Structures are given as C-alpha cells and as structure tokens.
Amino acid sequence: MTQDPAPVIKHVPEDFLVREALVLELTDSADAPFQYLTVRKRGLTTTEAVELLAAACRVGSSQVTYAGRKDEDGVTEQFLAVPAGSFGTAPEFRHAAGDSWMTARHYGYGSTPLRIGALPGNSFRIVVRNLHGDHVASLAAQRRMNAFTLNYYDTQRFGVPTGPKRTHLVGRALLEGDWETALxxxxxxxxxxxxGAAAWTGDPGDYFRAEDPRRSSFYLAAHASHEWNAVLMEQVAAHFRESHYPTYVDGLEYRWLHGAEDAARLLSARSSLPYDRYALTPAGITRGVSERPTVLQTVIDVQDSASDEAHPGRFRATLSFFLASGGYATSVVRQVLGYRPWSGQRTVRS
Structure with a gap:
C-alpha cells in the first residue's frame, strides 16, 4: 500500500503569515523616550532585523527591543522599539537583498521598551498544500475546529530552516562553561x-561576551526547550502507552497523539510542567523556573480551499487561528493534520 503524500506547509514564505497581537500604550511624543515601529519582513530573523534597524538608527543593537522573535521562513509583522528621535523623519525604512526584505514604519511613542515575555500571542494565516481531496473536503466541511494539541517547542527553536537543528547543543555547552565547543x-x-563565529580568532568566551546577550540567552533557552520536550514526551508515553506514536521532524523526535480528545485528557491529568529559564548576564548565567502548559487550545478557522497549483492533482486549504505566546503554529498544524481519520498523513513537510 502506497502512503499518501504528506501535506506541505511553508511551500513559499507567503503561505505563512503571522502578526503579533500586542496592544501598546502610547504617549505624547514630547515626553516619550521610545518610538515604536511596525516591522514587516520576509527571509530575515528578528536578530537580523534588529541589526539592520540599529545600523539605520545609529544606535547599538541592544537599544532596539522587541517582545517576540519571528522566524525568517514566513512573512511576519511585529513591533520593535528604538530610542525616540533615532528613527528620523522618513516615513519608513526599507531593506531588500535577494528574496529577503523588510520595512519599518512609525507606529507611536511610549514610555517603556519592549521586552520578551510581554507578548500575549500571535495571529496566523497558513496555507497548507498537497492535501488529498477527502482530507481537504473534511476540513472545509468543519469550517471551525476546537483544537487541542501538545505544546511542543517546534524545530524553529533549534535552528534556521537551511541548517541543522543544534541550537540546544550551543546552550548545553554554554551551561557547562565549554566555550570552545559552544563556538x-x-x-x-x-x-x-x-x-562571524567561524572567523573568530580570539578567546571563544570573548565571542559570546561580545555578542548581544539576547542571542546567548536564546541558545540557553533552546537547551531548556529541548529538555522540556523530552519531559513532555515522557508524560505522553506514561499516560498513553498504546495510543501515541513517534514521529521525526528535521531529525528531532516527537511523540504525538491520535486526536484532540487525548490531548484534552493530558491537559486534565497534567496541565503544566516546570521549565528552566536561563539568561547570560555580566555576572554569569542565571537560572529561574516557571511553568509551561502541556497542551494548547485554539479555534482554527478553515477560510478557503481550492486546487493546489503547486502540486497538480492535489488541494490546498487556508487555516487561520490565534496562539498564546510560546506556542508554535507549525506544530499545531502538523498535529491536527495527523489526527484521525487522517492517520495515514502523519508527517507534514515544511
């Protein structure tokens, strides 16, 4: 029996649209120390956008703040904050290089910088391609799904789309004080x-001390995320010994469930798990502990469906939903499309 070809997400960046859901308190420009900008980008990480904007505003990259990281393999919209007056009077900043681009426009003035952890969530509009006719018909018939999915950190947490998923290994080496391995x-x-890391000829520790500390903190967070995923997989195996299945995405292992009902049962049995939070400071690496939900709940709207021009004979569907900060839309889509009755389509390609 031939397995049905896997659904595809992120066939092109325009298939994956994400916008931050953040309400900013604005103040009069005369008294505000910060200027908020709306940044729309394609093919650039948030770190790269920060560096481009810092250079344009002639400020240090640490003076450009943000509430959340956005991946480069989509079209993303987010807020960035810069020191008031540094953006100038131009209506917008533009950058383009090959298939990558970004724009930044004035949004307003405020009294506080942006910070990680202050973002309530993100709204998504995702085109899923290469669907079987029966599959897309079932999605279209539902129109709206109350979805429960496991709250895994997805592969974006562990590396860029074109590279191996190893950021957690950088974080582990940093925790062990093995600067050479980390580099x-x-x-x-x-x-x-x-x-830049390959060209570095000095002490490996100095490389990380010279970097924006938010980047090193991200590596440490990736390590914590990898460990958290492993604990969640243990919980899934313990609660659903016979009704879960392993799958691999970009070389990383996950254990998925067969339906939203099972995910809701896990939420009832174990609503959260402890999560280690690390940060690199001038005094060294600090550690804190918080709780992360084991399961996400969201309502997915099926906005349209049609023939897939990129995969002749197949179909596409557009899914729209909101996720609280920390959730991964790609993981949600992969799991929902892997739920029965479509258990033959458990792998979703990006």
Whole structure:
C-alpha cells in the first residue's frame, strides 16, 4: 500500500503569515523616550532585523527591543522599539537583498521598551498544500475546529530552516562553561551568525561576551526547550502507552497523539510542567523556573480551499487561528493534520 503524500506547509514564505497581537500604550511624543515601529519582513530573523534597524538608527543593537522573535521562513509583522528621535523623519525604512526584505514604519511613542515575555500571542494565516481531496473536503466541511494539541517547542527553536537543528547543543555547552565547543556549534548552525563565529580568532568566551546577550540567552533557552520536550514526551508515553506514536521532524523526535480528545485528557491529568529559564548576564548565567502548559487550545478557522497549483492533482486549504505566546503554529498544524481519520498523513513537510 502506497502512503499518501504528506501535506506541505511553508511551500513559499507567503503561505505563512503571522502578526503579533500586542496592544501598546502610547504617549505624547514630547515626553516619550521610545518610538515604536511596525516591522514587516520576509527571509530575515528578528536578530537580523534588529541589526539592520540599529545600523539605520545609529544606535547599538541592544537599544532596539522587541517582545517576540519571528522566524525568517514566513512573512511576519511585529513591533520593535528604538530610542525616540533615532528613527528620523522618513516615513519608513526599507531593506531588500535577494528574496529577503523588510520595512519599518512609525507606529507611536511610549514610555517603556519592549521586552520578551510581554507578548500575549500571535495571529496566523497558513496555507497548507498537497492535501488529498477527502482530507481537504473534511476540513472545509468543519469550517471551525476546537483544537487541542501538545505544546511542543517546534524545530524553529533549534535552528534556521537551511541548517541543522543544534541550537540546544550551543546552550548545553554554554551551561557547562565549554566555550570552545559552544563556538564550534554556532559555526555548524549554518545561521547568519555562523560566518562571524567561524572567523573568530580570539578567546571563544570573548565571542559570546561580545555578542548581544539576547542571542546567548536564546541558545540557553533552546537547551531548556529541548529538555522540556523530552519531559513532555515522557508524560505522553506514561499516560498513553498504546495510543501515541513517534514521529521525526528535521531529525528531532516527537511523540504525538491520535486526536484532540487525548490531548484534552493530558491537559486534565497534567496541565503544566516546570521549565528552566536561563539568561547570560555580566555576572554569569542565571537560572529561574516557571511553568509551561502541556497542551494548547485554539479555534482554527478553515477560510478557503481550492486546487493546489503547486502540486497538480492535489488541494490546498487556508487555516487561520490565534496562539498564546510560546506556542508554535507549525506544530499545531502538523498535529491536527495527523489526527484521525487522517492517520495515514502523519508527517507534514515544511
């Protein structure tokens, strides 16, 4: 029996649209120390957008703040904050290089910088391609789904789309104080920062001390995320010994459930798990502990369906939903499309 071809997400960046859901308190420009900008980008990480904007505003990258990171393999909209007066009077900032681009426009003035952890969530509009006719017909018939899915950190947490998923290994080396191994792992990431890491000739520890501390904190967070995923998989195996299945995405293992009802049962049995929070400070690495939900709940609207021009003979559907901050839309879509009665389509390609 031939397995049905897998659904595809992120066939092109325009298939994956995300916008921050953040309400900013605005103040009069005369008294405000910060200027808020709306940034729309394609093919750039948030770190790259920060560096481009910092150069344009002639400020340090640490003076450009944000509430959430956005991936480069989509079209994303988010807020960035810069020191008031540094953006100038131009109506917008534009950057383009190959298939990558970004624009930044004035939004308003405020009294506080943006910070990680202050973002309530994100809204998504995702085109899923290469669907079987029966599959897309079932999605279209539902129109709206009350979805429960496991709250895994998805593969974006562990590397860029074109590189191996190893950011958690950088974080582990940093925690162990093995600066040389950490630097070598950055080189292996095939990420925008890998070229600078490969050219570094000084003390490996100085490389990380010279970097924006938010980048090193991200590596530490990736390590914590990998460990958290492993604990969640243990919980899934313990509660659903016979009714879960392993799958691999970009070389990383996950254990998925067969339906939203099972995910809701896990939410009832174990609503959250402890999560380690690390940060690199001048005094060293600090550690805190918080709780992360084991299961996400969202309402998915099926907005339209049609023939898929990118995959002849197949179909596409557009899914729209909101996720609280920390949730991964790609993981939600992969799991929902893997639920029965479509258990033959458990792998979703990006």
């Amino acid at each position: 070598g792992e950055v080189v292996r990431l095939n990420a925008p920062e890998s070229r």
